[in-house]
Amino acid sequence: MVAGLAIVLLVGACGNAGSSKTSDTIAPPINGPTTTVSPADLQKNLPVKAPGVSSTEIKVASITAKTNNLTGSYAPLVDGIKAYFAMVNANGGIYGRRLVISSDRDDQFGQNRQTVQQSLAQDNAFATFSATTLFTGVDLLAKAKQPLFMWNINPEFAGHPTFFANEGALCFTCALHVLPWLAKQLGATKVGVLAYGIAQQSEDCAKGIQNSFKKFPTAQVAYFDASLGYAQALGPQVTQMKQKGVTFVMTCVDLQESFTLAKEMQKQGMKAVQSLPEGYDPDFISKNAALMEGSIVGPQFVALENQPQIPEISKLYEWARKINVQVHELTAVGWQLAAEFYTGLAGAGPQFSQASVVAYLNTLTHYTDNGFIQPLDWTKYHSDPTNNPAVRPPLDCGNFVKVESGKFVPSYGEPGKPWVCFKRDDPTVNNPTRMSFVGS
């Protein structure tokens, strides 16, 4: 039950960042990471007095929820970091030093605070990487001013200038263009919204969808139920949605409930498309191919299935293969966070420190990991955007894959332009722009 409560913390991990005009990461991605610093500077091994830094190594720690986690282990995050570090180290490291994960801790789902305490006390790490469900060690990391690179699925991310992620601070209740536009593309005039009533974030996520359709009324929210319990049967919900003519169901639930919904829709013969907020999992999709056929998933980053592959994704696959790990959603996120860390180090210069890495990253207004993720403006995106429209991204973007025969097929974008974006102040959803952030 509790795990059910916690699992839906993930639900709100919907895209929130937008693009900006300035560009800080420029150099061409040949076979190594990109940076603004000259190659000669990157090899200067100057004495540095900082935690976890020796003349040969820069050590980082990782804290991920591996065990007791209903959604599965977050360990692949570390694989992604390792892949990126392997690439950097194969190219001579940075500042004459190798990047090393010296400590890989499991917070066991409910022991984040204790794990953070131990890591800070024992690991002597320069930075921490994290993917966790219950982020209770947030104040410790913030107080220690430890640079943190995390998978942003936690509302606790907001308000901490030393935290960085693959996405800015989350806004659960904000009205966005993307879902109403998607409804329009699907030809849905009546949509349904389902969320858990046992978790505030899930409820807020449902309110966000409702707000989106209020602001951009491409379809009517004909059914709204934000009071589900965990692992609940959905017979009455599906019956009512079917009676009301719902053809697009948006949910703020975990994979278990998405599965239950798909089964019930199939049982009752309800023809509707389902959005899967946590569905970017090829294993789940391939094992439930018929049930999930036609469902739509919106990954936080450029879907890995897009062709032509952007160079950053090619490099991810190349180095994952070299260190013999598989590429999952979390592997990609790990790669993105490691790239962000590297960018911070490179920008801080050969006499880097924790503070200078943080300071450099906080000057970036358009960081995209070479187009892998939506632009991040770290001068703004640490702040909670819920009640502060000024720190919301100027663009509202999404990229989508559709489930077809148990596989993800990129949809709604264009070749080389996977993102569908809207200007945030556009009062309609009639002006989408297909975009790529590679080289932007």
Added chain:
Amino acid sequence: MQQLISNILSGMSYGSVYALLAVGLVLTYKTSGIFNLAYGAQAFVAGAVYFDLRVRHGLPIPLAFVVAVFIISPLLGLLLERVLFRHLRTASPAARLVTTLALLVAIPQILKLWFGQNPQYGTQGIVPSGDHAYNPFGTVFVSRDDLATIGITVVAVVLLTVLFRYTALGLRMRAVVESPRMTELAGIDADRVSMSAWMLCSVLAGLAGVLLAPLFAAVSEFNYTTLVVVAMSAAVLAGLTSIPVAFAGGLMLGVVGEVVDAYLPTNSVIASNLRPALPFLVLFLVLIFSPSLRNRRDLADPLAGVDPPPPPPAASIRSRSLTNMTRALGVLAGVVVGYYVFFHAASNWRDVAIQAAILATIFLSITVITGMAGEICLCIATFAAIGACTTAQLATRFGVSVLVAMILGAALAALVGALLALPALRLGGIFLSLATLAFALFFENVMVKFDWVGGGALPEPTPRPTFGSVNFDTTTNKSFLVLCLVVLLILSIVVIAIREGTTGRVLAALGGNEPAAASIGISATRARITVFALSAAIAAIGGSLLAMYEGSVNYNPDFVSFQSLFWVVLVVSIGSRTVEGAIQAAIGFAAFQIVVLNEVVPWITNHVQPWYHMGQPPQTLAIILLSLGAFTYAKHPEGVLEYQKRKSLDAVQRGIDWFKGRKDAGNPSSELTETAPEPLRPASARGSS
């Protein structure tokens, strides 16, 4: 009307799932006297085995089904009976409950060493094309999987009813539960009957595990345990005795849930709070108001009176000089450790010390309710949460001094505890435990969601106190550690005073013989309400300290209902009758993380894992070790600490005797123990030897 009929029929499909689980719970209780909280874990084993054979290895459905349900499941039942439950037949209800709690934790973790930690997608049922649906009545849809579940559940209920009503084996099973010793006097092999009963129960759990699998996206123990909690309501509705009523109760829960889903407005506060909590509300209300449960106690052996009383605490038979020496050594060790932690150790050791002090404070509430009153309360974490939330709300939103807020939180928790105790008083043993569990789940599903309780999406901040010129800051945590130790000391003194005062003696009398105690005018009601309120207040103070320490009320990791279960297992295993037991349990728990998980487990990972790849073994192994420790409770209900103390006392005594014998040969040795009786062994220990 058409809609209502449709909902009722649809609800029966899910209701049959609850019914199957409820029937299994009742069956286990009827045949073993044990309310098997690990029933979901047993079902998970069968579900996982079936998945492995059918999905991973592609075995035909009948073969996979037979192996999972009729081979592996009864073998598991046999194993549990031979290793554990045979020795618990005459043990106290608390010992039985704690053992099943430990199994609930341990079984899934052990299984996952083989099955894997990650969700295993692609579940399948026992009929081909199980998703294929029929709609015989227009708007009613039933899948093949539903039909299989309903059909097999009905058949199982009929067979079980026949077994218990009309066969000799059924009669023997019931007799063994009533009194194994009396049954053996009648020439029946109680061991064999008990073994058969456990195998039968395990088959039913296996059946549930396999039939429920296609309901879920992945095979996961969480799904099974969640449904078992719901099924408890139906089992309790049946008074844990009637299989047909449990079946009907399960169906009813499914139907009511479906109707509520269909007719309650979906975006109202009532709906969002009531719907997830409905099963727990039903469980609580049934426990409180069901006439059949009035004054109901656990099954108890009529011959239990011939058992010797539990052994006296080691401290009570120790000589004064040895007691003083022990205390002096304890103080010395405390000073040395304290000095090291304060002035030399890394900061995380200070954190460990604070966590231990706070946990010990919370654990004192278990000392009061379980150690003194003999009841298992499964909402200790909820009482702690009430304290934490009250403190946070009063301090943050109303500017009340945080220490005053902590006291007000304790008062509120005491009030809630007393109110909870009032209707629950007539319940005892497992029924009281279930009532407290239902309350915990209700609080978790309903109350915490309110902003004015849980604080909303983000945890409610909780400041540290300032006391005069002392600021219990977060920089070094030294002053806060002192505060926690002072609170722990004060509460320890209070608990000892109560245990040795009138209330403690009253509870001891009630524990010895309640009717006799009542005949001399002892009021069980007043004593139990006092104990409940006191226990709640102590837990609340601990909860408040935890919130202050962490800077916010982190409900999910700190106060979830499962936490209570784990804490109870831990404290009763170490020793719930003494303050020392609570403190040692807390120290062990806090230090476990830093010593075992950070030092021992990495060693195992490095040295063992290369030989045998176990997925993610470290924490899994740790949880298993901790859970298996609880099984010692079956052999030593007085707790590991007390058992070891008595053993140490014997060893010291022998050493001194030997020394004295050499020193003044021929002279009688002076007794170190004042009475030094031959330690009496409880019935459970005798049974296990």
